[in-house]
Structures are given as structure tokens and as C-alpha cells.
Amino acid sequence: MQIGGRKGQPVQIATHAIRAFQKACVDRKRSWAILFVDLREAFHRVVRPLIHGGSLSDEHLAGIIKEIGLPTQSIHRLYEYAREQSLIQEAGASTWTSQVMREFMEDSWVTYGDCPQLASVRAGTRPGDNLADLVFTFLFAEILHRVREQFQRRGLSVHIPWNPEWLCRKKSTAAAATCSPVDATWMDDLAVILTDATAQGLLAKLKAATCVTLEECLKAALLPNLRAGKTEALVALYGPGSNTLAKEVFRGKLPQLPLDSSLWPEASLGLASCMQRAFNKHRRQVFASPIVRIAEKAILFTSLIESTLYYGAGTWSGLRPADIARLQSHVVNMARSMLSNGRKEADLCHDSHHSILAAARIPTVSTSLHVERLRHFKATVLKATDELWSLLHHEAAWIDTVQDSLGWLQERHRCCCSDSPPWADWDFAVGFIRTSPEAWKRTVNRAKYIATLEELWQAELNKFKGLAFRAFLKAGACLPSNLPPRQSAHEVCEICGVVFDDLRAWSHHAFKRHGRLNPVRRLAQGTQCAVCLAHFRSNKGLCNHLEYARRCRHALINQGFDCIAELGTGSRKFDSGARVLLPSVRAQGPLLQWNHAPAIDEQHLPSERILRDLEALFCHDVGTCVDWSAFVDRLQSIFKGECLQQSRLKATAEQWTQQLHHTLDQDDDWNVQWVSWHLRAARLLQEVDFVEWLGNEGCTPSLVTSTFRDAETLTPWLDFSGVIIPTVPAPVQFGFCFSAGAPKPQWLHCRAGTDKECFACTDWADAAGEDKLVFLSGAGLRGSFSLPFPLRSFASISDQLTQLRLLSDLVRGAFFLWTSHLLVSSQDLLLYS
Incomplete structure (x- = not known):
């Protein structure tokens, strides 16, 4: 698929073809490779006689011979592209067009500045020039044609089921033939696709395909650039023996695949892992x-x-x-x-x-x-x-x-x-x-x-429902306890008093706010495990290994190993290891003698600070708490001094209970009431819900919700038994009156956005008193939440949006006034759920 230089051919066509090939092979677990070829100074090295016909001179090929050190016995192979007939004429152009092209390209000259001499141009084209694109496209097309012929002859081509009826259509009939896409080309950028059922077969095909491609370019006096980041191959190995083969092939920081090219004996192919500001x-x-x-x-x-x-x-x-x-x-x-x-x-x-x-x-x-x-x-x-x-x-x-x-x-x-x-x-x-x-x-x-x-x-509608849902919860409505929770266990930050959905959310908060690190990061130094000598692509891989390899982790903990944590995800200098192709390997050699006895992991380790403060409270603060309530408050303040997960809080409580009983067994000369308070507190700490005790919310939420995301689903399940709407005496006079459908309303909603006093329900509640009636009317407002029809422009729905926002304010305003001991008469105000 040579699409470069053609009208209306975006480069996304080439990228799409390569991406589709990759995904198809990954889905089928087939080994695949993509060879990217970059030509050095492609346009400047075009040999003009190859385009318009004629004989080649040694001067044309001198640069190639000097660059790669071509042996003398192979020089004659570079003349294979020499021809008497023009490539343009062979492609179907007339003789006159071919002669015009030859006239343009022969005996061309250029001057520079005020220099009186003329410079003769015998090779190359000017990049960006229309004629240069045309010339290079014809030359590269001939190269690709010979590459495809070589691939077919050697069995390197990809064969995909095909039926001509599938063109621009869905697959409705069975395959009638096969199609063999070989490459995707954009000007001088070439990508060759290869696949095989086995990993060994793929590498053999990759070597052969690379040799064919490089040699055909050399024969046309085009020099491939084999430097890092230029001509490279993406390789993915699947199937039996792929992991062992990958360890052999992808060794080193810049893995190379040696080639067996007769024209370029010293050539080797670099293997890469991948090719917004x-x-x-x-x-x-x-x-x-x-x-x-x-x-x-x-x-x-x-x-x-x-x-x-x-x-x-x-x-x-x-x-x-x-x-x-x-x-x-x-x-x-x-x-x-x-x-x-x-x-x-x-x-x-x-x-x-x-x-x-x-x-x-x-x-x-x-x-x-x-x-x-x-x-x-x-x-x-x-x-x-x-x-x-x-x-x-x-x-x-x-x-x-x-x-x-x-x-x-x-x-x-x-x-x-x-x-x-x-x-x-x-x-x-x-x-x-x-x-x-x-x-x-x-x-x-x-x-x-x-x-x-x-x-x-939809955003305005979700905002309306979310704000109403929030108002209902604030007034005392609650979700029934029989609803299934989103998470089975909650965590709490003792310092901030914030309750989190799960351990992951708490861990993120503890890292961002209090600088807590995953304890295995202090055990991971470099990319090699010190215990089992396993090498990983990055420090993150080593951390994952220590997270799950209990023997290695406990050996390091027993050794007292501690290191400075390396940069992690989110840092600009973080190395994810994505550029390393070598899989995890294990070094050979003698191992140190490690203590693999079970150790206490960080999540089950008691807090030394809390234990120290509890010990200080027991030993030195006798008589400082006047009653049991003050003692519990002091105990709570100690536990609120550090951000810990529930497992560590429970471990701390258990450890403190053991230390307390051990101390009392050895020495019973303590204040009786003081000891009884501590024993009672030790029993309570074994059973207390730390989220409820230390969280600012006061109780463990039975269902953690997102206001705007879950409002529509959870509003029908709200229990309003806790919402108190008191009865008030009959009103004597009107306090405030608003009608949305009045010819001249008291105020407009667009004005309320800038003037908050227009619809200040809190001020109404203070000024109206219990003997006045607040009348709110929604007559004339849109009574449906369905999408307006037809949707044509922002102006066509601006009135409906204004009515929706006004209805939202009226509903929440009426509910607020009801719960504020005021008599509110609402007309045509519906609560949608």
C-alpha cells in the first residue's frame, strides 16, 4: 500500500493498516513483527538514470560503496536496476511524457549568489518539490514491486482470507481467495508486516525479509539508516518457547538481530519496543x-x-x-x-x-x-x-x-x-x-x-437531580440499609477524619496528603531482587514481584533492609520499563543465606507511635482525666494522630491489650479506677468500628454515592422517615410570592445568576415568620425532562434550559422552606425521580 504523495491519501490509512494487523495477531496469539525502514537522505540520493533510463556510472554508486564498504565482487549487483526504458514509460506514460521528464532531469544546473560559475546537478531531487515527489514515488514503487516478488518466492508474505465482495462492506459471504498485504508506505517511510505461527519461524522470516528489503534499496543506490531509532523492528513472540527465545534475542540495552546479507555483511537490525504537550x-x-x-x-x-x-x-x-x-x-x-x-x-x-x-x-x-x-x-x-x-x-x-x-x-x-x-x-x-x-x-x-x-x-438535568438528592440527604433522608454496598470495607484517615470507599482510595489520599509510601518500595532497590537475583524491566516490576513473592519480601524484612524509594508513577523521570524488551530473567550464581521465616508485613504491623503514647498515658497521666468521657476523648486524640489503615489500627489495639495485661501481671500497684478504665478501653478497642469512631461523618456509610452520577438511581430508594416537616398554624398574610408564568415575574432566572438576593430562600425563612405564607408557582414551566425537540442550536434550547434551572431552584427552595417551619404553597411543582 504505497499511499504517500497521492491526492487525498492521509497517513492515517497506513497507520490504520498496521494497527489492524497488530491487533488481529494479538487476538489470535500469533507471533508478529513490523519492520520499519528509514532511508538516509532518500531524496538527495535518487540516481536519475534509474528514473528516465540510461546507463549507470561508477560515480553514481561511489557513495554507497564508500558508506558500507561493499566488497568488489558484489558491485555488479548494483547495476541490476539500470535500464534503457524509463520507469515512467513502463508505468503507462507516453513516450513524450517520458522524454519531457528526461529533459527536466538531465543537464540541470544551479548558481549560488554572485558566483559566475555553474554547478551541474547529476543526482538527487529537491524534497518538497512536486516533481521530486513524483520521481521518488516511481523509484520506490519499483523497489517495492521487487520486494513483493521476493517475498512471494520465499514464502514471507502474509496471507489473509479475502473476498472481493467484502470491499467497503461487511463480511456476508465466505472467503474466496487470499490477499497478501506486504507493506504500508508513506513517501520514504516503509513498514513491512510479518507473522508466523511460531516464535522461531517469525525470527527466521524477519531476518530474510530485512535482508531482501535492505539489498533492494542498496541496488537502487538508496542507503538504509540502521542507527538506533531509524530502521528497527517491533517484535512480539507468542507460542511454545517464546519466553526462552525472547531472553536470548532481547539481551542488552539495545538488542540487535544479526543479518545474513550478502551485500551488507556487517548489517544488523535493531529491535525496539515502541516507535501531548x-x-x-x-x-x-x-x-x-x-x-x-x-x-x-x-x-x-x-x-x-x-x-x-x-x-x-x-x-x-x-x-x-x-x-x-x-x-x-x-x-x-x-x-x-x-x-x-x-x-x-x-x-x-x-x-x-x-x-x-x-x-x-x-x-x-x-x-x-x-x-x-x-x-x-x-x-x-x-x-x-x-x-x-x-x-x-x-x-x-x-x-x-x-x-x-x-x-x-x-x-x-x-x-x-x-x-x-x-x-x-x-x-x-x-x-x-x-x-x-x-x-x-x-x-x-x-x-x-x-x-x-x-x-x-443532560448535564443540567443531572445537576438538578444531584442537587435535589443532596438537599434530601442534608435534611435527614437516608438510604435503606438493605441496599448492597459498592464496597465491602471502608477506610478512614484518622488525621483528616475523611471516610473512603476502599483501601485503594485511602492509600491514594495517604500518599498525596501525608506522604505515605507503599512499604515494598523501601525494599526495592534498582531492578534486581537481592534475594532470588531476578531481573525485571523496571523498579516497578521489582515492586510488584516483592508484593506477591512472600519469601523474598520476608527475607528482606528479617534482614532489616531499607532503601530510598525510587521515583514512581506520575513523576516525569519515572521509568516504566516499556522500552525494555527483555522479559524477566534470573541471574546465575551463589545465593546469600537469607532468613525466610515469616515476618509481619506493614499492613499488620502495630503503630509504634500510638503504642508509645498509650504507654505514656497509662504510666504518667494518672488522674488527668476527670471522668470516663474525658478518658475516651484522650484515647481518641491519640489514635487520630497518625493516618493508618484499619488493619494496622486493629493490630495496634491487639498489641496494646497484650502489653497492658503483661504489665498488670507483673505489677498490680496501680490506681484501681485508672486500671479499670484502661481494661475497659482495651476491650472496646477490640470491637470498635474505627471508621465510625474516628471519621467526621459520625457513622460508616452503608453506601458510598456520587451525587451527580447516582442521584437518578438512588433518589427513589430514599427513606424520608427522618425528614421532619413540622405543622404550622394557618397563615395570616402572604410573605413572598413567585409565579413563573406571570406576565411580569418578580425576577428573572438569568438575573438570579448575578444577584443572589433574587431567590434567597434562607432570607425568606428568616423574614417571613410563622404567620406568613410563601407561595411558589411553577405554572408555565416545562413539565417534562425529555430532550427538547428539535435540537437545532444553543439558542433554540436556551428557554428550556432556563426553565429547567428555575424548576430546580423552586423544588429545592420549597423543600428547604418546608423543613424551615414555614407554610409553603406550591403549584405545579413536581418532584421527579
Whole structure:
């Protein structure tokens, strides 16, 4: 697939083909390799007689011979590309066109400055020139043609099931033949694909394919660049013996695969593991500026950030929800910066993700991925080739995601027009793209705009339900205890009094706020385990090993080993080991004598500080607590001095109980009441719920909720038995009156956004008194939460959004006044759940 230099051929076509091949092989557990070839000064080394015909001179090949030290007996092989007929004429051009090309390329000259002499140009072309692209494309096409012939003859080609009826269609019939895609080429960048059922067979194919490719380039006087980061191969080995073979092949910091090239005997191929700063670059000047409006920031975000962030996203397939969520969190953080206008971004952390994105006019990641996929679908249809679509059907997952995106496209257009075309029909979409490619672009952009409006409405609706849910909980409503909890165990930060969903959330807080480190990080030094001599790709791999290898971990603990923790995930200097291809290996040699006896891990280790403070309280503070309540408060303050997980708190309580009984057994000359208090406290510490005792919430939450995410689901399950709405005497007069449907309302909701006194329910509660009636009317407001129809523009739904926000304020205002001992008459105010 030579697509470089052709009109309308984006580079994503080549990347998509390579990505589809990789994923198909990974799904089938087949060994695969991708050979990336980089040519040194490709355009400047073009030998012109190879293009327009004619004989070669030794001068043309002198550079190649000097660079690689070619043996004299192999020089004659470099003349194989010499020909009498032009490559352009062999491709189908007329004799006149071929002669014109020869006239352009022969006897060319150039002058420099005021120099009176002429310089004759005998080789090379000028990069960026249209003629240069044409010349190089023809030469490289001839090279690739010979490479494919060699691959077919030696059995190196990839064979994929194929049927011509599958072109731009779903797979509906059985395979009738096979297709053999060999390469994906963009100008002078070449990627060759290889696969085999066994790891040994793949390496043999990789050596042969590399030799063929390099030698054909040398014959055309093009010199491959074998330096690190240039001509390299991505290799993935699967199957029996793959791990053992990987340990042999991927040794060293820069693993090399020796080649058996007759033209280039000393050549070797480097093996690599892999081949976003746009927002940070413009953040201070543009996106965090208070003088740039949100609408202008949204336009700049689309042109500067989305074009970089989602580059090539249309080729992605097999994304997991966790991948989308991770990408979404980064987009939300950028949106917070756009909305901060110089203020602290922490103030925006209490809003939902959808509200932040809607306020910044940024579509969600799911919407952006649908849009990018549909845009790329157009390129795959207009520039369809058998090789590309054979790979797409072989991978299969991308075609399924495109079908989902077509369904998304149809649903978005139905929101603005009831008789929209059947975009979800595959054949209809393909036919529309072929006949009206520009109209397809407008169709996709229109769907993106409609999706942004839909997300804005849904964000406002979720905010309404979330704020109402929060108000109900604040007034005393609670969730029933029989609902299944999201997590089985909760943790608490004793210092901050914050309750967390699980141990992972607590650990993150303890690291960020109090500097706690995973204890195995102080046992992991470098990348080699000191006990079993196993080598890992990075220090993180060693930490994972010590986390699960109990014998090695306990041996280091018994030895008293302690080191400085290395940089971890999140640091700019963190080494993830992704560039190291060598799997975990074990060094050979004598082992030290280690004590492998079971040791106490950190999560079960009592706190020395708490034990020391409890001992000081027992021994030196006799009589300082006047009663049992004061003693418990003192005990609680001791446990609140350190951030520990529940397992360590329980271990500390058990250790203190043992020490207390041991002390009393040896010496009973203590104050009787003081001893009884300590024994009673020791028994209580064995049974107490530390989350309930040390958390500021006062009790362990039976269900940890997210206000905006879970409000719609959990509101119907709320128990309002704890909400007290007192009875009040009959009112004497009206205190405040508001009617949304009045011709001249008391105030407008848009004004309330800037003037908080317009709808200050707290002030009403203080000023109205018990003898006045507050009348709230929602007559004239939108009585449905369904999406407005049709969705055309922001202006078309602005009135409905205003009514939704007003209804939200009225509902929560009425509920607040009811619980504030006021008589409130509400007309047409419905609580939706």
C-alpha cells in the first residue's frame, strides 16, 4: 500500500493498516513483527538514470560503496536496476511524457549568489518539490514491486482470507481467495508486516525479509539508516518457547538481530519496543486567561488541542471503558482550567464531569471518538484497497465500532429531524460517501454539534437531580440499609477524619496528603531482587514481584533492609520499563543465606507511635482525666494522630491489650479506677468500628454515592422517615410570592445568576415568620425532562434550559422552606425521580 504523495491519501490509512494487523495477531496469539525502514537522505540520493533510463556510472554508486564498504565482487549487483526504458514509460506514460521528464532531469544546473560559475546537478531531487515527489514515488514503487516478488518466492508474505465482495462492506459471504498485504508506505517511510505461527519461524522470516528489503534499496543506490531509532523492528513472540527465545534475542540495552546479507555483511537490525504537550504549551496564555471568552476558548481548543489529542483516533478499536475514563479525566482537567479564569481549580471539583464539559462547550470523549471514527471511515471508503480491507476484516473489531458509530450518527440526527436518512444502514452510508463526500463531512459535524447540545441538556438535568438528592440527604433522608454496598470495607484517615470507599482510595489520599509510601518500595532497590537475583524491566516490576513473592519480601524484612524509594508513577523521570524488551530473567550464581521465616508485613504491623503514647498515658497521666468521657476523648486524640489503615489500627489495639495485661501481671500497684478504665478501653478497642469512631461523618456509610452520577438511581430508594416537616398554624398574610408564568415575574432566572438576593430562600425563612405564607408557582414551566425537540442550536434550547434551572431552584427552595417551619404553597411543582 504505497499511499504517500497521492491526492487525498492521509497517513492515517497506513497507520490504520498496521494497527489492524497488530491487533488481529494479538487476538489470535500469533507471533508478529513490523519492520520499519528509514532511508538516509532518500531524496538527495535518487540516481536519475534509474528514473528516465540510461546507463549507470561508477560515480553514481561511489557513495554507497564508500558508506558500507561493499566488497568488489558484489558491485555488479548494483547495476541490476539500470535500464534503457524509463520507469515512467513502463508505468503507462507516453513516450513524450517520458522524454519531457528526461529533459527536466538531465543537464540541470544551479548558481549560488554572485558566483559566475555553474554547478551541474547529476543526482538527487529537491524534497518538497512536486516533481521530486513524483520521481521518488516511481523509484520506490519499483523497489517495492521487487520486494513483493521476493517475498512471494520465499514464502514471507502474509496471507489473509479475502473476498472481493467484502470491499467497503461487511463480511456476508465466505472467503474466496487470499490477499497478501506486504507493506504500508508513506513517501520514504516503509513498514513491512510479518507473522508466523511460531516464535522461531517469525525470527527466521524477519531476518530474510530485512535482508531482501535492505539489498533492494542498496541496488537502487538508496542507503538504509540502521542507527538506533531509524530502521528497527517491533517484535512480539507468542507460542511454545517464546519466553526462552525472547531472553536470548532481547539481551542488552539495545538488542540487535544479526543479518545474513550478502551485500551488507556487517548489517544488523535493531529491535525496539515502541516507535501531548499541546495543551500545556498554550495553557497560561490562552486557556487559563480571564479575558478570553468561553466560546473563543472552545474554538481554540478544537483547533489546537483536539486535533492533537485525537489524531489517529479514528483507527482505534477495542477500547476498554477504563481507557475512555482515563482519557475523559484528562479532558475534564483541561476544561476546569478553561473555566477557572485565574481562580483555583479546586472550586470546580465539586461539579460533575458532564457539567464542566458542557460549560466549556467541549464534547465528551465518547462523542469525539465517534466523530473521528466516522471521518476516518470516509477515507477508508474513498481510498479503498483490497489490502486495507482484508486487514480490517481480519481484525474485525474496527468494523463493529464503525457500525456503532453509524447508529450513533442516526440517533443524533433524529434529535433534530424525525425523517432523517437511514445513516445506520452500512450500504447507504457507503453510497452516500462515494457520491457526496463533502456532504458527509457536514453530516458528521452536524451530529457532533447536536451531541454537544444533548450533553448540555443532560448535564443540567443531572445537576438538578444531584442537587435535589443532596438537599434530601442534608435534611435527614437516608438510604435503606438493605441496599448492597459498592464496597465491602471502608477506610478512614484518622488525621483528616475523611471516610473512603476502599483501601485503594485511602492509600491514594495517604500518599498525596501525608506522604505515605507503599512499604515494598523501601525494599526495592534498582531492578534486581537481592534475594532470588531476578531481573525485571523496571523498579516497578521489582515492586510488584516483592508484593506477591512472600519469601523474598520476608527475607528482606528479617534482614532489616531499607532503601530510598525510587521515583514512581506520575513523576516525569519515572521509568516504566516499556522500552525494555527483555522479559524477566534470573541471574546465575551463589545465593546469600537469607532468613525466610515469616515476618509481619506493614499492613499488620502495630503503630509504634500510638503504642508509645498509650504507654505514656497509662504510666504518667494518672488522674488527668476527670471522668470516663474525658478518658475516651484522650484515647481518641491519640489514635487520630497518625493516618493508618484499619488493619494496622486493629493490630495496634491487639498489641496494646497484650502489653497492658503483661504489665498488670507483673505489677498490680496501680490506681484501681485508672486500671479499670484502661481494661475497659482495651476491650472496646477490640470491637470498635474505627471508621465510625474516628471519621467526621459520625457513622460508616452503608453506601458510598456520587451525587451527580447516582442521584437518578438512588433518589427513589430514599427513606424520608427522618425528614421532619413540622405543622404550622394557618397563615395570616402572604410573605413572598413567585409565579413563573406571570406576565411580569418578580425576577428573572438569568438575573438570579448575578444577584443572589433574587431567590434567597434562607432570607425568606428568616423574614417571613410563622404567620406568613410563601407561595411558589411553577405554572408555565416545562413539565417534562425529555430532550427538547428539535435540537437545532444553543439558542433554540436556551428557554428550556432556563426553565429547567428555575424548576430546580423552586423544588429545592420549597423543600428547604418546608423543613424551615414555614407554610409553603406550591403549584405545579413536581418532584421527579
